[in-house]
Amino acid sequence: MAVHLSRFVRRVVRLLPAHCGVPAAAGSRLSTGRWTPPSCRGLSQESGETNTHFGFESVPEEEKAKKVYEVFENVAQKYDIMNDAMSLGIHRLWKDALLHVMHPQPGACLLDVAGGTGDIAFRFLDYVQSQKERQTRQRARSMQSPSWQDISDNYSGQKDWEGVEAECRAVVCDINKEMLKVGKEKADYMGVSAGLSWVVGDAEELPFDDNQFDIYTVAFGIRNVTHIEKEALRVLKPGGRFMCLEFSKVTNPVLAKLYDAYSFQVIPVLGEVIAGDWKSYQYLVESIRKFPAQNEFKEMMEDAGFFCVQYHNLTAGVVALHSGFKL
Ligand SMILES: C[S@@+](CC[C@H](N)C(=O)[O-])C[C@H]1O[C@@H](n2cnc3c(N)ncnc32)[C@H](O)[C@@H]1O
Incomplete structure (x- = not known):
């Protein structure tokens, strides 16, 4: 315990000045591979290898995938608690x-x-369940002098919203088995199973047929993947919606400074204290700084082939929600 603590303190002392000296690089669009202009690509392209970013490091794309896998394998058990x-x-x-915003x-x-x-x-x-219940209630309340049978049929009927017979379905796809395992345990604990499936798969090579999904979401995951857009467009149905929730550029300069200080000085420490893993959380903070700002990402989505692209800032731009359609 004492050894662990002293190692931790040494790390804090060694790493803090470097963090304090890191310029806020939010706004760079380096981390997203094909969504990246060629001039911003890594240096080893000349040798036929494409570099990308792993936090502030420049690494070959294949190496990034391996490193990202290790990060989430290490943090899976503590992932939810660390998020909170x-x-x-x-x-x-x-x-x-x-x-x-999705309003499915x-x-x-x-x-x-x-x-x-x-x-x-x-x-x-x-x-979708609460929407369904709301509609069922509304339908019952709008009935003119219903019998008990009518009401009972309304509540027990198989028909969903507005009488449409349709079940919603959610597929969670992740490359990391450990993360999915924690998710499945959570689902069991919460008693959620209907309409839910868990699939191990790489965002760059999704194990699904073309035109399968109405909505494609990626929340706090796009930074980890080098090429995402081609597969997103492939698996979405025409008219389907791509939605990306991701850390972005804080719009208020004072808040931006506080946010930077918090990110670089507090988050890795929390990572060490709660999850015993400084490095993974340092990667998290660095990868956030490497992600493009709101307008840049919007343009990148448009360039990639999405239509009607728009975004909403949440918490003064700490996070942005981008959405676009496959038309
Ligand atoms: C920060 S977590 C986000 C998890 C979840 N979306 C959330 O909001 O809590 C990022 C996830 O991306 C996954 N990931 C990284 N690279 C991936 C890839 N190439 N394909 C699919 N998932 C990937 C990781 O395994 C990890 O579970």
Whole structure:
């Protein structure tokens, strides 16, 4: 314990000055491979190898995938608790906001890529269930002098919203088995199974046929993947919606300074204290700084072939929700 503590203190002392000296690089669009202009690509392209970013490091694309896998394998068990600790629980509101903007329709089929422990899929199923219940109540209340039988039929009927027979479905897809395992345990604990499936798969090579999904979400996952857009467009149905929730550029300069200080000085420490893993959380903070700012990412989505692209800032731009359609 004493050895562990002293090692931890040494690390704090060694790493803090470097963090304090790191310039806020939010706004760079280096981390997203094909979404990246060629001039910003890594140096080893000349040798036929394409570099990308792993936090502030420049690494070959294949190496990044391996390193990202290790990060999430290490943090899986503590992932949810760390999310609450780092964001003071606010990540829950950001995820709720995603569902609010999505407002899924009856029968919608969701693919949540880099879905990890399933937060978005749980919210999706919960949202559609509460919409269904609301509609059932409204239908019953609008009946003129219904019999008990009418009311009972309304509540027990198989028909969903507005009488449409349609079940919503959510697929959580993630490359990391450990993250999915934690998600499945959560689902069992919460008693959620209907309409939910868990699939191990790489966002760059999705194990699904073309034109399968109405909605494709990626929440706090796009930074980890080098090429995401081609597969997103392939698996979405025409008319389907791509939604990306991701850390972005804080719009208020004072808040931006506070946010930087918190990110670099507090988050890795929390990572060490709660999850015994400084490095993974240092990667997290660095990868956030490497992600493009709101407008840049919007343009990148348009260049990639999405239409009607728009975004909403959440918490002064700490997080942005981008959405676009496959038309
Ligand atoms: C920060 S977590 C986000 C989890 C979840 N979406 C959430 O909001 O809590 C990022 C996830 O991306 C996954 N991931 C990384 N690279 C991936 C890839 N190439 N394909 C699919 N998932 C990937 C990781 O395994 C991890 O579960």
